[in-house]
Amino acid sequence: MLPIAMLSAILDSVQEAIEVTDRDGNIIYVNPAFCRITGLSFEERTKQNIFQASPNGALALALKTGVPVKGYRTRVGGSNAEVISNAVPIIINNEIAGAVVIFQHITDIIKLVEELKKSNSMLRSLSDKYGQVTRSKYNFEQIKGSSQALQECIRISRQAARSSSTVLLLGESGTGKELFAHAIHQASSRKEGPFIVINCAAIPETLLESELFGHVRGAFTGAVKDKIGKFELAHGGTLFLDEIGDMNLLLQAKLLRVLQEREFERIGGTRPVAVDVRVIAATNRNLKQLVRQGLFREDLYYRLNVVEINLPPLRERMDDLEELANCMVVRLNRKLGKKIIGLTQEAMLALRSYHWPGNIRELANVLERVMVSSDSNLISYQELAPYLQVKHRETSEAPDDIMPLDLLERLMIEKALQKYGAGVEGKRETARQLNISLATLYNKIKKYRINISKK
Numbered sequence: 405m406l407p408i409a410m411l412s413a414i415l416d417s418v419q420e421a422i423e424v425t426d427r428d429g430n431i432i433y434v435n436p437a438f439c440r441i442t443g444l445s446f447e448e449r450t451k452q453n454i455f456q457a458s459p460n461g462a463l464a465l466a467l468k469t470g471v472p473v474k475g476y477r478t479r480v481g482g483s484n485a486e487v488i489s490n491a492v493p494i495i496i497n498n499e500i501a502g503a504v505v506i507f508q509h510i511t512d513i514i515k516l517v518e519e520l521k522k523s524n525s526m527l528r529s530l531s532d533k534y535g536q537v538t539r540s541k542y543n544f545e546q547i548k549g550s551s552q553a554l555q556e557c558i559r560i561s562r563q564a565a566r567s568s569s570t571v572l573l574l575g576e577s578g579t580g581k582e583l584f585a586h587a588i589h590q591a592s593s594r595k596e597g598p599f600i601v602i603n604c605a606a607i608p609e610t611l612l613e614s615e616l617f618g619h620v621r622g623a624f625t626g627a628v629k630d631k632i633g634k635f636e637l638a639h640g641g642t643l644f645l646d647e648i649g650d651m652n653l654l655l656q657a658k659l660l661r662v663l664q665e666r667e668f669e670r671i672g673g674t675r676p677v678a679v680d681v682r683v684i685a686a687t688n689r690n691l692k693q694l695v696r697q698g699l700f701r702e703d704l705y706y707r708l709n710v711v712e713i714n715l716p717p718l719r720e721r722m723d724d725l726e727e728l729a730n731c732m733v734v735r736l737n738r739k740l741g742k743k744i745i746g747l748t749q750e751a752m753l754a755l756r757s758y759h760w761p762g763n764i765r766e767l768a769n770v771l772e773r774v775m776v777s778s779d780s781n782l783i784s785y786q787e788l789a790p791y792l793q794v795k796h797r798e799t800s801e802a803p804d805d806i807m808p809l810d811l812l813e814r815l816m817i818e819k820a821l822q823k824y825g826a827g828v829e830g831k832r833e834t835a836r837q838l839n840i841s842l843a844t845l846y847n848k849i850k851k852y853r854i855n856i857s858k859k
């Protein structure tokens with residue numbers, strides 16, 4: 405048994421109100437929390453009988469019925485305090501000796517509920533945020549190519565990684581702009597922070613603002629809950645704004661403000677949100693021309709290109725092609741579960757002679773398509789040709805479509821055989837049109853291993 409003094413100290417220290425009656429309803433004890441919540445003093449209250457003071461309260465009910473009363477919402481008689489109470493009869497030797505009620509002020513409970521709601525919504529928004537935060541996936545070691553042009557891009561990028569300056573990556577589609585953005589983040593002091601990508605061309609204009617800056621609930625129709633924008637998500641890290649050339653002028657102005665002031669407001673919000681974000685922007689469009697046309701803000705252009713990196717198209721760095729192709733074969737082997745060791749000389753020659761309008765992405769796609777259906781351990785020209793020939797024709801008009809002469813010769817023979825047929829008459833006509841003898845044509849078909857059954 406607890407000593408009485410200890411028991412009374414415990415009752416005095418709890419935050420909930422406690423009131424005790426004897427079996428006739430005479431109030432014999434109230435604790436300090438009771439007095440605080442109801443505003444009634446100990447002396448006042450212990451002079452009263454519960455059946456007069458609070459006849460409809462939980463305590464009177466429990467005493468009258470001998471049954472516990474739980475979660476009873478009532479007003480304490482003689483005070484304005486609205487409370488939620490739990491009351492139980494005190495049974496000693498099978499007889500009701502009295503009753504006790506424990507209650508909490510409803511405003512305390514409401515306050516707790518509010519706090520709980522706040523924590524819940526904070527938890528939800530944090531878990532929302534956590535689910536959207538992404539990390540960078542690539543580093544400089546994964547950028548292949550030893551051409552001078554590419555190495556210069558890597559050198560500038562590595563330098564840029566050491567600062568928090570804004571970087572503008574320019575280059576045709578598929579030249580590796582996103583890859584570079586990942587690598588710059590990865591080599592920077594922000595590497596442990598988020599790396600958030602947003603493609604300004606892929607998101608409808610009306611949604612882009614909210615994607616970037618977020619919104620508060622009710623800011624516009626459909627804004628049913630608060631939304632964190634990419635700028636907030638990227639706090640402490642890097643925001644990669646892809647296809648920046650497609651952003652409208654209104655948003656360009658807002659972006660400029662964030663870059664200058666390092667803070668913004670959510671749509672419908674009233675307080676500024678400060679962010680520490682490094683911005684890397686990219687586009688395959690000619691930004692200077694867009695500036696001249698009044699479609700891109702000049703001040704934003706200068707703000708973005710603190711460091712400008714121009715990624716050369718693949719056709720201008722054909723020195724990288726072999727290394728790129730071989731690396732991709734290794735990567736694709738892993739992805740496709742194949743054991744291809746590389747490309748034949750002829751196949752490599754064909755790759756080198758192609759114009760590559762889709763750059764490295766196109767190279768990866770062509771190799772993947774060939775490898776998916778290949779059973780050999782070396783990719784041959786024959787396997788590759790169907791994926792390149794169509795494109796050759798598409799691009800053969802291009803004035804800078806330079807290719808090795810032997811490949812050109814081979815392509816011309818194939819083209820003529822396709823046009824005139826691979827039968828004897830077709831070959832005769834092919835030789836006539838190409839201005840070579842029939843014997844030379846046979847020799848070249850053999851030399852280039854042209855598969856005439858397909859012509």
Ligand SMILES: Nc1ncnc2c1ncn2[C@@H]1O[C@H](COP(=O)(O)OP(=O)(O)OP(=O)(O)O)[C@@H](O)[C@H]1O
Pocket residue numbers: 546547548549575576577578579580581582583584646687688728764765768
């Ligand atoms: N130097 C490189 N070494 C290895 N892989 C590369 C290189 N450059 C690009 N790639 C690969 O080529 C593909 C296209 O690159 P990326 O998406 O970075 O191009 P992009 O310039 O951002 O294209 P877009 O303008 O269309 O968004 C990716 O799979 C990327 O990993």
